[in-house]
Amino acid sequence: MNDDIKSLLDYAISVGQQNNVDFILGLGSQSVNNQIRFSQNKIDINKQWQSDRIELMVVVEGNQVAIGSFSPRDEEYIKDRVEAQIKFAHNMTPSPFFQGLETIRHDVSPLTGHYDSKIDEYKEKAPQMINTCIDKAVNSGAKRVAGSFLFGKNSYYLSSSAGPSGSFKNTFYNLTVRAFQDELDASGQGLACGRIPNGAEKKLTEAAGKAGRFSKMHSNAKQAEAGKYDIIMSPAVAANVIGTIVSDANPLMIMMGRSSLGDKMGERLAPDFVNVVDNGLQPGGLATSPFDIEGTPRSSTSIFTEGVLKSFIHNTTTGNMFQAESTGNGAFINFGMGSKIMAPTPTNVVFNNGDHSFDELLETSRKTIYVTCNWYTRFTSKISTEYSTIPRDAAFIVENGELSTPIKNFRISDKILNHFANIDAMGNDRVQVQWWEVRVPTWLPTMRIKDCRVTTATQ
Numbered sequence: 001m002n003d004d005i006k007s008l009l010d011y012a013i014s015v016g017q018q019n020n021v022d023f024i025l026g027l028g029s030q031s032v033n034n035q036i037r038f039s040q041n042k043i044d045i046n047k048q049w050q051s052d053r054i055e056l057m058v059v060v061e062g063n064q065v066a067i068g069s070f071s072p073r074d075e076e077y078i079k080d081r082v083e084a085q086i087k088f089a090h091n092m093t094p095s096p097f098f099q100g101l102e103t104i105r106h107d108v109s110p111l112t113g114h115y116d117s118k119i120d121e122y123k124e125k126a127p128q129m130i131n132t133c134i135d136k137a138v139n140s141g142a143k144r145v146a147g148s149f150l151f152g153k154n155s156y157y158l159s160s161s162a163g164p165s166g167s168f169k170n171t172f173y174n175l176t177v178r179a180f181q182d183e184l185d186a187s188g189q190g191l192a193c194g195r196i197p198n199g200a201e202k203k204l205t206e207a208a209g210k211a212g213r214f215s216k217m218h219s220n221a222k223q224a225e226a227g228k229y230d231i232i233m234s235p236a237v238a239a240n241v242i243g244t245i246v247s248d249a250n251p252l253m254i255m256m257g258r259s260s261l262g263d264k265m266g267e268r269l270a271p272d273f274v275n276v277v278d279n280g281l282q283p284g285g286l287a288t289s290p291f292d293i294e295g296t297p298r299s300s301t302s303i304f305t306e307g308v309l310k311s312f313i314h315n316t317t318t319g320n321m322f323q324a325e326s327t328g329n330g331a332f333i334n335f336g337m338g339s340k341i342m343a344p345t346p347t348n349v350v351f352n353n354g355d356h357s358f359d360e361l362l363e364t365s366r367k368t369i370y371v372t373c374n375w376y377t378r379f380t381s382k383i384s385t386e387y388s389t390i391p392r393d394a395a396f397i398v399e400n401g402e403l404s405t406p407i408k409n410f411r412i413s414d415k416i417l418n419h420f421a422n423i424d425a426m427g428n429d430r431v432q433v434q435w436w437e438v439r440v441p442t443w444l445p446t447m448r449i450k451d452c453r454v455t456t457a458t459q
Helices: 003-018 076-088 119-139 201-217 234-247 251-255 316-321 358-362 416-421
Strands: 024-040 043-061 064-070 144-160 164-178 187-194 225-234 278-279 300-305 330-334 339-345 349-351 366-371 373-379 386-391 394-399 402-408 410-415 423-426 431-434 438-444 447-456
Touching: 003 043, 003 076, 003 316, 024 119, 043 076, 043 119, 043 251, 043 278, 064 076, 064 339, 064 416, 076 402, 119 201, 119 339, 144 201, 164 431, 187 201, 187 431, 225 234, 234 349, 234 373, 234 386, 234 431, 234 447, 251 373, 339 431, 366 423, 373 402, 386 423, 410 416, 416 423
Parallel strands: 225 366, 349 438
Antiparallel strands: 024 043, 024 144, 043 064, 144 164, 164 187, 225 447, 278 300, 278 349, 330 339, 366 394, 373 386, 386 410, 394 402, 410 447, 423 447, 431 438
16 A cells, blocks of 8 residues: 555545544555457557546544545645545535444454566556466357456545544456457357466466357257247356346345345245355455454355355444344445445345356257356336346257257346246356356356246247
8 A cells, every 4th residue: 555545545644634524534545457458459559557546534523424526636635635524524414324424443464475576567467367267268269359357456445533543455456358259149258367467378268268168059040939948057157137136135125125034034925945145255256354343344245155144244334224234235326316325335246156067058958948148137126026128148048958949039027036046056167257248256157047037039
């Protein structure tokens, strides 16, 4: 962490205290990000940028709250920003979403395995790594390759007038590869993400090879037929669909009437071989940190145990409201029209690994489709979890235990609660998924879901 960021955040906290606020809490961050974008089998953009940021929460009059963020300059600028935020807080209506902050300064263990000590050198290696990925995709059958590779490092410093403080740092990488044939519909996708770029060569090239291989297999795809199918969802698809159920285990969503789980505590909603935790300390997790925005230590919370809903995630406020302990899930979240609130937020959603190989998942006598990628997931109702999503890239009919006819132009239109209850089998290939269709890092394997409704444009 740049000492300037730390000293400027400490100064911001002191300005708040001098103005007699009830609480002032801040997170200072310094990020160095790198992006390589590529298309038509070559690198188009290779850039680096640094971002310094301070996020502040001010509380006055008991529960009038204002949260803001800015790029720090000097003490005079920070003083003006803090005093303006305090004035804004005095004009706010009392917030029903604030009932206290963490006040204990906990001793937390430093993170291990989340910072690549050679990250600065990786900037020179990364273009050749991406060229290797492009070659891998082409050699695996692609005609054209495109995508994006992000990597970098972050440093964070937390300070609070309530007591907690601390710092941590991490690195990350995230690759999305799409491969194409001459025909527009024949495409494949590969994803890879994690914390340590150096040493991730195998994961990156395997993702590129998968994209190239699937694009070739998807040539001459046929129009899908509407009906009921078992669907084998790749981890990317399962994360985007099944993984969203955990976001409903959130008291804020329940209070807002946007959770499907509000009245289902203690119910069995999935088969007994399904276990799901929210783990803020998941090794290698892209949302792992030693503490949350309040300074509460992260933890692992069992959301579903043997298919039964067991727990919700909490920060200090929702813990006080629901007579529960904070699970260390506090965060600043967008609340519409540019405003933010402090509320519980999922960290790393972690499903248990299954015990079936991919070939075993293909061994089914029912009508089955394998879907590798999906975009544009939209909900008709968050309460009933009725939704639809568009499979993109490679998808196949499964026949006689093998991937058979490639198909296109269909939607999955069903209820996620139905999918969750109808998990038929889980693969042994659990990976971490995060990309623009899956914002919350989600760890899960390939899944086979019974009786899914498929619709088509020609229906």
